[in-house]
Amino acid sequence: MLAAGGSRRLGRPKQLLDYRGGTLLGHVLGVARACAFDQLVVAVGGAADEVRARVDLTGADIVENRAYGAGCSSSIAAALGALDPRWDTLVLLLGDQPGVRPATVQALLDGRGAAPLAVCRYDDGRGHPFAFGRALAGDLAALHGDKAVWKLLERRGAEVAEVSVGGPVPLDVDTAEDYAAVLAQDAR
Secondary structure: OEEOOOOOOOOOOHHHOEEOOEEHHHHHHHHHHHOOOOOOEEEEEOEHHHHHHHOOOOOOEEEEOOOHHHOHHHHHHHHHOOOOOOOOEEEEOEOOOOOOOHHHHHHHHHHHOOOOEEEEEEOOEEEEEEEEEHHHHHHHHOOOOOOHHHHHHHHHHHHEEEEEOOOOOOOOOOOHHHHHHHHHHHHO
16 A cells, blocks of 8 residues: 655645544555455555554554655555565555545456456546556566556556446545545545
């Protein structure tokens, strides 16, 4: 799970935003726990000490990405080093995307088949979570920048399994407007 962002655009740690009686990151961690992964690795960075103090990280292996300003790829690289050497499939979740459900993750894994890379195809486009097979470990380790995973999707083209899941791409929280939209959507 990527949760290392510095929240530049929001101006305060988005991981710690109030959400459903807890924190935004705490909610997303609850979703990940419900998926019953063999291992849950969380990359923290911006506000790492506050996150450790305020978010229940029980059951997760925590890696600190001190280079979090270099983009999501630096968090992926940090997390790769913490994976159990026997890993087979890596599911990439965003710590600021509370609309992803365990059923979405299960559909992604069920629909991946033998594809080295799978992405959710929502009603309005592609979105997280993504699933990567072990064969892509080298590609993941070599990523650079903030949108590198999307570039990997483009580069792999026909090898990417698009798994249909209903509904719109879940909102992620980068700005105060995004947070307000997530809260409004949740209230509906």
